[in-house]
Amino acid sequence: MVLVPLPPNTTPVPPPIFLPGMSPADSSSTEASAPAPTSLPGHTKEEETQSSGDKIASSVNGTAPSSAEAFLQPRLRLHLNDLTDDGTSIFLSSISPSSILPSAVSRVQKALYVHPTRGYHIPSTRSVTLIVRPMDGVAYTTGIDLDPEQHKEIHLSSRYVASISAERRGHEIEGVIVHELVHCYQYNGHGHAPGGLIEGIADWVRLGADLAPPHWRKGDEVNGKWDAGYQHTAYFLQYLEERFGEGTVRRLNEGLRTSKYEEKAFWTGILGRPVEQLWEDYKKHVDEEKGNES
Ligand SMILES: [Zn+2]
Structure with missing residues (x-):
């Protein structure tokens, strides 16, 4: 085994309070865990709605957050x-x-939290170890036994890496890493969020990073459930982000931090409608887009 430490290093922070994590399982890739939620005080969604644009504008304009x-x-x-x-x-x-x-870490942090101190509460993940090894599946993320909330392992299958066509390797490996890193930084409704939502958020970040594989198509499998997971849920989340404004997925992630996931209360509380209705709206939207293309 070769151990290569990579910069930059972390600054230790006081550990937050964690609740038990979850272990979504899936057939297309071997997935393990998302970080457990903290019980720290939350921000209101109004704060996010009002300020996320400003935060992005300020970082674009060069007034980046200070090192503190x-x-x-x-x-x-x-x-x-x-x-x-x-x-x-x-x-x-x-x-x-x-x-x-x-x-990839920076991209995931910004996608889910925008700003280190003025956004939502980001988990204080202290280490991520990428382990490349021959195994079945694609990749999965898990916590290290000693401290599963703060220390994460991403296992990446070297067999899978070898199976990717040569011209797509760099893009695909980076996409998988971004997806798995989301699991190091997202919340899971105190272990009760559907695995498909957890996976969908991970692939929504990957989609936003322009790292989608070529076979992903918006509107595929709209006859399935909203939480079919992966890119199917990712495109649904992208639609919600367009419809309800930038920061919508961050509000969902924050909702998964602050309370135990209960489907009706979660969606109506954050977006004012049950998820089934939002999914029907999304299907209509996809149909309209397809109609406009033909
Ligand atoms: Zn995953």
């Missing part, structure tokens, strides 16, 4: 379990982990 306000950077580590493994060599020749990992 910067997002905490977790310690990032890379384990390569078998250097003789083809997929491991392909991994190393396809991406530059020392730049991809920190930029």
